[in-house]
Amino acid sequence: MFLEIIVKPAVRKIAMERMQILIENAITNAKINPELSQRQAFLARRISSRHKIRMPYDLRMVFCKKCKSFIAPGINSRIRLGRASVKSIRISCYLCGHIYRKIIPQ
Numbered sequence: 001m002f003l004e005i006i007v008k009p010a011v012r013k014i015a016m017e018r019m020q021i022l023i024e025n026a027i028t029n030a031k032i033n034p035e036l037s038q039r040q041a042f043l044a045r046r047i048s049s050r051h052k053i054r055m056p057y058d059l060r061m062v063f064c065k066k067c068k069s070f071i072a073p074g075i076n077s078r079i080r081l082g083r084a085s086v087k088s089i090r091i092s093c094y095l096c097g098h099i100y101r102k103i104i105p106q
Contacts, residue, residue: 015051019044023059030072041070066098 026040041062048055064071071077071093082088087104 011051012053015047015053016056019047019053019055019059022047023062026070027062027072030070030075034076037072038070064093064096064098065100067093067096069093069095071095 022040022044026037026044029040030037044059045055045063045068047053062070062072064077071091073079076094078092078094080090080092082090082101087106088101089104090099090101092099
């Protein structure tokens with residue numbers, strides 16, 4: 001028999017707020033102290049997995065899709081606009097070298 005863990009709304013709200021605060025702090029600290037920003041982003045991911053809460057899209061997009069590390073635009077990643085017929089944004093991770101694309105709807 002499986003026991004399903006039910007996340008209470010108050011716990012969910014606190015976890016979401018803490019994840020947002022940690023990611024915001026990680027973005028501001030990325031240039032000054034990269035180790036601290038990586039740790040803060042790791043803690044945000046850990047809160048998400050521990051409480052079984054899916055991270056919102058705006059928080060998920062600061063993580064590399066391959067190595068799952070925190071990437072700050074311009075500091076440890078590069079962002080380019082695609083010139084093909086399908087408009088897209090290309091994000092390159094400097095840590096693992098992975099390049100992934102996000103399609104821009106027209």
